[in-house]
Amino acid sequence: QQQVKQSPQSLIVQKGGISIINCAYENTAFDYFPWYQQFPGKGPALLIAIRPDVSEKKEGRFTISFNKSAKQFSLHIMDSQPGDSATYFCAASKGGGGSNYKLTFGKGTLLTVNP
Amino acid sequence: DSGVTQTPKHLITATGQRVTLRCSPRSGDLSVYWYQQSLDQGLQFLIQYYNGEERAKGNILERFSAQQFPDLHSELNLSSLELGDSALYFCASYGTGNGYTFGSGTRLTVV
Numbered sequence: 527q528q529q530v531k532q533s534p535q536s537l538i539v540q541k542g543g544i545s546i547i548n549c550a551y552e553n554t555a556f557d558y559f560p561w562y563q564q565f566p567g568k569g570p571a572l573l574i575a576i577r578p579d580v581s582e583k584k585e586g587r588f589t590i591s592f593n594k595s596a597k598q599f600s601l602h603i604m605d606s607q608p609g610d611s612a613t614y615f616c617a618a619s620k621g622g623g624g625s626n627y628k629l630t631f632g633k634g635t636l637l638t639v640n641p
Numbered sequence: 642d643s644g645v646t647q648t649p650k651h652l653i654t655a656t657g658q659r660v661t662l663r664c665s666p667r668s669g670d671l672s673v674y675w676y677q678q679s680l681d682q683g684l685q686f687l688i689q690y691y692n693g694e695e696r697a698k699g700n701i702l703e704r705f706s707a708q709q710f711p712d713l714h715s716e717l718n719l720s721s722l723e724l725g726d727s728a729l730y731f732c733a734s735y736g737t738g739n740g741y742t743f744g745s746g747t748r749l750t751v752v
């Protein structure tokens with residue numbers, strides 16, 4: 527049972543464009559929604575995270591939009607750059623992402639930003 | 642450097658063998674999580690330890706076991722290895738205010 531569904535599997539964007547990755551979750555107990563960025567040969571690194579009490583969070587060029595009623599959240603990368611080319615994972619956790627709660631990951635999106 | 646150290650980086654072994662993967666969490670972090678990353682299953686939670694005690698189990702096979710030692714480093718033991726166990730194995734540590742930090746992983750290849 528896949529509790530977090532991520533789409534698309536892959537995405538190609540031109541430099542300067544907007545990259546959008548979507549995730550949907552099933553478990554209404556989830557209350558912490560992070561996005562991770564992973565480069566080849568590296569572990570996932572936290573990019574940005576949101577809790578369900580807000581509908582949007584922005585950090586630099588990265589924005590999370592959250593729709594609690596639809597149980598969906600998305601990552602927007604504005605002014606995409608070739609250096610953003612990586613695999614992006616959405617995740618969800620209970621307990622506000624605290625130390626006793628595992629992350630449930632989507633299957634990832636391979637983003638390629640062409641120069 | 643994330644502060645989470647995993648060794649070895651690469652491991653090639655034969656079917657039926659046993660291997661041990663090691664993880665040193667970020668200084669001060671008490672929680673260690675192990676995840677398996679494969680192409681078909683993505684990142685799957687295996688097991689969590691907190692200050693030496695097992696706290697949660699995920700999709701971990703009975704052939705796999707783990708422990709966390711008094712110095713907080715953790716080891717994941719994989720035995721009776723099968724071709725399908727080939728994957729990237731990540732550990733992550735958790736610290737209040739820092740969230741989860743992943744190591745660079747151990748790539749296991751079973752031949």
